[in-house]
């Protein structure tokens with residue numbers, strides 16, 4: 001079991017499959033992109049599967065989420081999912097993607113064993129999409145969403161980051177779109193994880209603001225007051241249900257006290273928090289022939305050192321050296 005010194009147990013592993021992305025979202029990276037990790041530094045498919053297997057069969061991980069960068073850019077993705085699906089006990093498997101290419105990949109990924117998917121969609125307007133992501137790909141994302149639903153990758157969640165003065169006027173339209181299509185809308189507060197360090201607290205659209213804006217048009221009731229558990233999203237029934245909406249107030253309503261997550265970067269570094277300032281290197285011992293026991297001990301030590309909170313609201317907060325795209329969101 002991966003239990004830390006505050007009694008929290010990590011059961012949810014987030015695996016970044018690549019730091020590359022085909023969008024350039026303003027809240028994530030600069031227009032020119034980043035210095036991508038060189039290929040030899042990335043874990044191979046075999047190395048990834050060995051570490052995931054160790055986590056699932058020995059360390060109590062029950063859920064694996066693939067992310068990035070953009071995970072659909074990873075060539076061997078269906079094969080990796082198939083191999084993880086064969087583990088005993090079989091973990092729940094989900095994927096977070098921008099949806100580009102999902103029209104082709106949704107069915108093969110489902111056939112390989114993927115259970116669920118989250119698609120990021122910040123706007124329904126082509127011009128705003130270009131403004132936010134610096135690429136003209138809205139139609140591709142919408143096609144990807146449709147394909148994912150048809151392939152049965154449900155519940156299908158739509159992740160939205162609202163940016164003040166850019167897309168915050170679209171909150172209700174996005175929720176209507178999700179309700180009409182049977183998707184679960186989730187709004188995520190913008191976090192200080194962009195490569196340019198451009199995050200400003202006063203610019204962030206808060207969970208309170210999102211709820212207030214939606215409440216003028218929809219009746220929102222908490223689904224299970226006081227029962228949020230380790231789930232990052234506070235969920236609300238919309239207009240009496242059955243459909244729900246999730247609000248992830250990572251900054252103003254942190255859920256660190258119940259955090260059950262651990263992250264593996266594409267270059268084999270283990271992180272006990274999205275905002276951790278230190279990583280545990282698993283790739284070097286792995287490539288030097290470390291045994292499963294040695295790797296498991298390294299993993300356990302990393303979790304033991306987990307801090308009680310992400311620290312964003314502390315006066316001395318410093319952003320982690322690596323941006324969200326490298327850590328894996």
Ligand code: SAM
Pocket residue numbers: 021027028067068069070071096097098118119120159160161188189190191192193194324325328329
């Ligand atoms: N490329 C994939 C995607 O777009 O879903 C997976 C990686 S992306 C880093 C994962 C999620 O993190 C997306 O929903 C994205 O909107 C969100 N994200 C990225 N930067 C963020 C930030 N600074 N604050 C909050 N969410 C962010």
